[in-house]
Amino acid sequence: MTVTPGAQRVRWMEGGGPAADLVLSSRIRLARNLEDYPFPTLLGPEQGQEIIQLMEDVTRHLSASGLGRFELLRMADLSPLDRRVLVEQHLISPQHARNAATGAVILNEDRSISIMVNEEDHLRIQCLLGGLQLHEAWAVATRVDDVIEAHVRYAFDEERGYLTTCPTNLGTGIRASVMVHLPGLVLAQQAGRLLSQLGKVGMVVRGLYGEGTEALGNVFQVSNQITLGPAEEELIDNLMGFTRQLLDQERSARERLYRENEDGLKDRVMRAYGLLTNAWTMSSEEAIRLLSDLRLGIDLNVLSHVRPEVFNELIVLTRPACLQKLAGKELDARERDLRRARLIRERIAASLRKTTQ
């Protein structure tokens, strides 16, 4: 099978869910290891293949468990481009895309569930949903975990919990995260101050593509830092509480900006709309920056005729690998800039609401 962006339904990119104006997606990731094998750091290619074999059986059990249809893809069978598409869709990590020798991923039909096999841990179970739905994502992830656990023996210790390759994931092995769009706080120059305080409350913030990446398009990923001690629900509740505060702050920053400089804000949004709907070439950085302004304009009702989901869709589809996958061929930088501009023009045109006059 081939992994095609656009043609392939990726649930979180469709938007929707509670607080979807500010929260692009909610993710729960569970780190698990099998008791009978060394961790992936010391795993040989043969043992890695054994685990993939084992997970092929598990994939059948998952499909039979009422959670939908699952399939296992080996990294070695995917082209470098297909792997990068999966990275851009947040379904695998950049490190995993490089692991052709022992890497695999199990995906369900709408890509709301992905299980990386032999990444840093033997299994990384991920559930990704649109909007603020951490508890819902946890409910799905823990069911998937239960089905897997019925067929393999996890490395688990009564006192330490689930044993993970890195002690920063020890215990619950859970990483709950939300991807939030915070242009108001960035424009008001409050994002840095707020987000730098995260560490004190046991949270950590990253850019759009995880650790070490910058916050492209004012999109931030906020997640729990601590994994050992509190139970999963407690960790999720903490993150939910913190996210709600962050959203309140973002909303009031937007209101204040609008009140204090309505013309400036409208000008910014309309300029972005003008460029996005008319430009002939566009770099991916410019696109993501303008798309963030466009989304802000939609949320503030300055651009009430554009559907908001176009932002979620385009911040992923305009990334280099997705763009090339859509084109069906490798493209150089100039060709990508041309295609990107065209794709944006087309998708925005398609996202216009029918006016009833």
Next chain:
Amino acid sequence: MLCDECGQRKATVHLTQIVNGKKTERHLCAHCAQRHEHELFFEPQFSIHNLLAGLLEGWQPPAGTVQDLRCSRCGLRYREFARTGLLGCSHCYREFRHQLEPVLRRIQGQVRHSGKVPSRAGAQVQLGRQLEQLRARLREAVAREEYEEAARLRDQIRALEQRLRAGEDRAGAGGSRGGAPGR
């Protein structure tokens, strides 16, 4: 501006990297950039492991021999763990227990798991937790002088203790509980 690498074509890809506050800039043409696509796409990342390794380096082990400590199952040296922040197998947690304890306190705050327990491998754990709760309730009942309730709890505790012992006997004699092939 010409490409840093070939010095012939026009540089169209501009990279800025800041590592430990030191800024470096690279300017490449599309052709040379493509050759480096792998590293450009997967740019070196600041990771939580580097952070952990930093913590481990800063922490001085009490005994001089600790650095040579080795996991008897997977062979990973403690020195290697201190460098990468990654362990070799589940057994490492037991072998490096004394070294890990202060590290865990620093990164996690707490060192005791209270979350989900796998129903299969963890049936005993769940019984153990139930037992702890029942014993606490028994102490409270005695303190409140509610002896009927205390007697009821005592019977429940005895029954649970029996189940736990039976489980341990089975595990001791029965070998693997798992579905994975034995090593």
